[in-house]
Amino acid sequence: MTSKPIISFKSISKTFPGVKALDNISFDVLEGEVHALIGENGAGKSTLLNILHGIYNEYDGEVWISGQKISFRNANDAILAGISKVHQEVSLIADLTVGQNVALGHEPKKGPFIDFKELHAQVEVILRRLRCKFKSTDLVSTLSTGEMQMLSIAKALFHRSRIISFDEPTAALTENETRALFEIIRELKANGITVIFISHRLDELFQISDRITVLRDGKYVGTYPTPEITREKLIQSMVGRDVAAFAERKRPGLKTDEVVLEVRNLSRAGVFENVSFHLHKGEILGFSGLVGSKRTDVVRAVFGADPVTSGEIYVKGKKAKIRTPKHGLKHGIGLIPENRKTQGFVANLNNEDNMGLASLQRFSILGFINRKRKVDSCVRYAQELQLHPRDPYYMTYNLSGGNQQKVVLGKWLTTQADILIFDEPTKGVDVGAKAEIYRLMEDLLAEGKSIIMVSSELPEVIGMSDRVIVMREGRVVKELRREELNEEIVLHYAMGGTERKP
Amino acid sequence: MNMWNEWTKRMGREMGLVVALLLMIAVFAAIDPIYLSPGNLLDIVDQSTINGLLAIGITFVIITGGIDLSIGSIMAIVIVSVGYFLTKSGMNPLLAIILGILTGAVIGIFNGLLVTRFKLQPFIATLATMSAFRGVAYIITGGWPVLDIPQNFRDMMDGDLVGNFPVSIPILLIFAIISHILLKRTRTGTYIFAIGGNEEATRLSGINVNFTKVVTYALCGVGAALAGMVMLARLGTGEPAAGQGYELYAIAAAAIGGTSLAGGKGSILGTLLGALILSALKVGLVVVGVDAFWQYIATGAIIAVAAYFEIIQSKFGGYGKKWFGKKAG
Numbered sequence: 114m115t116s117k118p119i120i121s122f123k124s125i126s127k128t129f130p131g132v133k134a135l136d137n138i139s140f141d142v143l144e145g146e147v148h149a150l151i152g153e154n155g156a157g158k159s160t161l162l163n164i165l166h167g168i169y170n171e172y173d174g175e176v177w178i179s180g181q182k183i184s185f186r187n188a189n190d191a192i193l194a195g196i197s198k199v200h201q202e203v204s205l206i207a208d209l210t211v212g213q214n215v216a217l218g219h220e221p222k223k224g225p226f227i228d229f230k231e232l233h234a235q236v237e238v239i240l241r242r243l244r245c246k247f248k249s250t251d252l253v254s255t256l257s258t259g260e261m262q263m264l265s266i267a268k269a270l271f272h273r274s275r276i277i278s279f280d281e282p283t284a285a286l287t288e289n290e291t292r293a294l295f296e297i298i299r300e301l302k303a304n305g306i307t308v309i310f311i312s313h314r315l316d317e318l319f320q321i322s323d324r325i326t327v328l329r330d331g332k333y334v335g336t337y338p339t340p341e342i343t344r345e346k347l348i349q350s351m352v353g354r355d356v357a358a359f360a361e362r363k364r365p366g367l368k369t370d371e372v373v374l375e376v377r378n379l380s381r382a383g384v385f386e387n388v389s390f391h392l393h394k395g396e397i398l399g400f401s402g403l404v405g406s407k408r409t410d411v412v413r414a415v416f417g418a419d420p421v422t423s424g425e426i427y428v429k430g431k432k433a434k435i436r437t438p439k440h441g442l443k444h445g446i447g448l449i450p451e452n453r454k455t456q457g458f459v460a461n462l463n464n465e466d467n468m469g470l471a472s473l474q475r476f477s478i479l480g481f482i483n484r485k486r487k488v489d490s491c492v493r494y495a496q497e498l499q500l501h502p503r504d505p506y507y508m509t510y511n512l513s514g515g516n517q518q519k520v521v522l523g524k525w526l527t528t529q530a531d532i533l534i535f536d537e538p539t540k541g542v543d544v545g546a547k548a549e550i551y552r553l554m555e556d557l558l559a560e561g562k563s564i565i566m567v568s569s570e571l572p573e574v575i576g577m578s579d580r581v582i583v584m585r586e587g588r589v590v591k592e593l594r595r596e597e598l599n600e601e602i603v604l605h606y607a608m609g610g611t612e613r614k615p
Numbered sequence: 616m617n618m619w620n621e622w623t624k625r626m627g628r629e630m631g632l633v634v635a636l637l638l639m640i641a642v643f644a645a646i647d648p649i650y651l652s653p654g655n656l657l658d659i660v661d662q663s664t665i666n667g668l669l670a671i672g673i674t675f676v677i678i679t680g681g682i683d684l685s686i687g688s689i690m691a692i693v694i695v696s697v698g699y700f701l702t703k704s705g706m707n708p709l710l711a712i713i714l715g716i717l718t719g720a721v722i723g724i725f726n727g728l729l730v731t732r733f734k735l736q737p738f739i740a741t742l743a744t745m746s747a748f749r750g751v752a753y754i755i756t757g758g759w760p761v762l763d764i765p766q767n768f769r770d771m772m773d774g775d776l777v778g779n780f781p782v783s784i785p786i787l788l789i790f791a792i793i794s795h796i797l798l799k800r801t802r803t804g805t806y807i808f809a810i811g812g813n814e815e816a817t818r819l820s821g822i823n824v825n826f827t828k829v830v831t832y833a834l835c836g837v838g839a840a841l842a843g844m845v846m847l848a849r850l851g852t853g854e855p856a857a858g859q860g861y862e863l864y865a866i867a868a869a870a871i872g873g874t875s876l877a878g879g880k881g882s883i884l885g886t887l888l889g890a891l892i893l894s895a896l897k898v899g900l901v902v903v904g905v906d907a908f909w910q911y912i913a914t915g916a917i918i919a920v921a922a923y924f925e926i927i928q929s930k931f932g933g934y935g936k937k938w939f940g941k942k943a944g
Binding site: 437441442456457458471474480481528 | 800801802803805806808809811812813815816817818819820821822823879880
């Protein structure tokens with residue numbers, strides 16, 4: 114099949130404060146193909162899509178569609194030009210009907226009023242075409258996640274889109290729903306619609322795509338016809354040497370036999386069940402698992418951020434009652450949460466206030482803060498963490514992702530916590546800062562601290578952990594020792610594989 | 616130079632307010648020089664005390680991202696109960712004042728518990744208590760005013776200190792200074808700003824967010840109690856209908872002073888200047904003989920203009936840029 118390019122990206126670059134998200138990206142998407150876009154987290158896939166869909170309208174370079182240079186002012190411009198997006202998290206209005214959501218803003222009118230009969234008739238045609246089981250008059254709030262996604266596709270068809278992109282469409286779908294989705298994508302393709310498909314699941318890409326473009330750290334790596342590339346080759350080009358080389362223990366063997374934290378049969382009704390593990394002094398205990406494995410929920414509960422229904426936590430051999438973050442803090446546990454902006458730091462405070470926030474008790478007498486001690490402490494940790502800029506009065510909000518992460522880490526170092534829980538420590542952090550964070554983790558181990566690390570990035574979990582707990586659907590399915598670790602075996606258990614001889 | 620930059624960055628908003636206040640005074644003085652007479656200037660300050668006390672109290676709550684609509688009704692409860700302490704029980708005025716402050720604090724704590732324990736939105740919780748507390752004030756007196764407030768109490772809360780200088784002004788200043796220190800120098804103050812900036816991150820820093828919030832509502836209640844007692848002393852009678860609509864002027868003073876209703880931002884000095892600007896405007900319009908109805912429009916305009924300046928400052932000015940800066944790094 115030789116067809117002409119429908120989309121041409123020409124030298125696209127996009128910079129966010131502190132991060133170069135896209136760096137001189139050029140490639141073509143051919144008309145009527147299913148074009149997969151892959152890369153690690155932060156490789157720039159979503160940023161590129163957002164440019165295509167008019168969500169970001171300031172960037173360097175040009176986007177050409179069907180031989181014309183485009184400049185969308187907003188997402189609506191893109192939709193009108195026939196480019197639709199099926200969202201990761203579908204943004205729908207729950208209290209309106211399916212038909213109203215599909216036609217939102219473009220309803221057929223009869224005089225000044227919406228012609229509901231016509232609207233539902235039009236939408237119903239599309240729903241039948243997609244073989245949906247729900248009706249145009251159903252309320253969106255009654256649909257399942259998979260059905261909502263169908264609704265998004267229906268919306269794209271309603272706007273007669275020629276190009277439809279899917280950003281991680283299968284993340285929240287069951288196997289059957291995924292199969293149904295692929296059926297539909299094939300049908301869209303048969304109707305001459307071009308599909309752009311982002312997914313982390315390699316198997317799916319091999320099933321559905323015609324060509325695969327790989328991005329890495331905002332740079333273009335290459336475009337490969339799917340039948341001509343192997344899984345191994347693809348992973349290699351995705352990971353490159355960058356991350357894999359950094360996520361490597363320079364100093365293994367800091368682990369001791371002393372148990373600093375023991376969790377017994379921790380459960381939270383409906384979320385996770387009977388989770389038990391222990392953490393040694395000087396080790397990194399990795400938590401791995403797919404989306405929905407509830408890793409984050411477990412570690413948040415250990416810190417006291419979320420409630421538990423039963424189970425016990427022992428800190429340094431003593432039973433600890435941890436019900437709120439305040440208790441976690443008291444027992445020397447710190448949480449560096451997944452989302453820095455919403456959970457990690459306070460936007461209207463500067464570095465010294467953010468770093469001191471959890472330790473004000475120590476910096477104050479009778480409630481009055483000794484500002485000098487607080488600033489001195491901040492300066493010391495800023496030095497240790499190589500914060501940039503090192504100014505204690507700089508607003509944390511304006512730092513780059515990696516440096517914001519350091520401030521949050523600094524907050525817990527200031528409390529002198531011995532047990533540090535890192536939830537996705539390098540999410541949204543550029544490659545250089547990643548390496549620094551890994552080094553810092555090792556420094557902390559050398560100082561006698563212990564680390565729990567939740568991570569979705571396999572190279573990171575495998576490279577850094579002394580042991581890995583693999584979780585699946587709220588249960589611990591396997592504990593792996595460092596010498597047993599590789600991507601394949603972790604994924605095997607995470608995806609529900611049974612015990613086997615390696 | 617650097618220090619000057621730092622200082623203007625920190626004080627930018629307050630400096631702007633001082634300039635606005637001086638400009639306003641200059642304009643009114645140009646129209647009628649009597650505006651500048653000591654008696655009139657004193658009147659401006661005097662007229663800002665009740666609103667100032669309320670506004671300082673509510674500033675704490677607003678910085679956490681909350682709101683307290685019930686302060687006018689809290690005032691009324693304090694007014695009639697302190698009135699009864701003094702007349703029916705013949706209580707020592709100093710003791711009555713202390714009990715009045717405690718009453719305000721306890722009622723504030725009640726608001727705080729509705730917001731934290733029962734998770735009601737602050738606007739709804741205090742909208743409910745605004746009505747309920749008003750009812751309580753009426754029930755206490757059966758709808759009648761409390762008459763014949765003893766002179767010794769009136770002297771303590773609003774008597775003349777020297778010449779025509781009323782004691783209520785130092786009361787306002789002392790409350791302002793304590794509040795300022797609390798906000799800028801103590802742990803609780805930092806927590807208040809942190810909660811307004813990011814409640815979840817604050818909670819995850821091991822801070823008892825609910826307790827801190829209750830404290831702000833208690834402080835707000837204390838402000839309302841002090842305002843109520845100044846009013847009681849000034850009028851000599853305790854009306855259960857007193858203080859209706861005062862919450863809006865208190866919020867206006869805080870907002871003019873740069874306190875963000877979204878939380879995380881504000882200062883006591885700003886609020887105080889906001890209250891002064893409102894009363895300078897009100898007194899000025901009376902002095903130059905503007906019809907009373909127009910005063911409402913002028914007050915509304917001032918609030919809108921102040922809010923607009925806030926936006927401009929956030930976009931282009933000193934620390935505004937640092938917070939929301941497009942040009943970061």
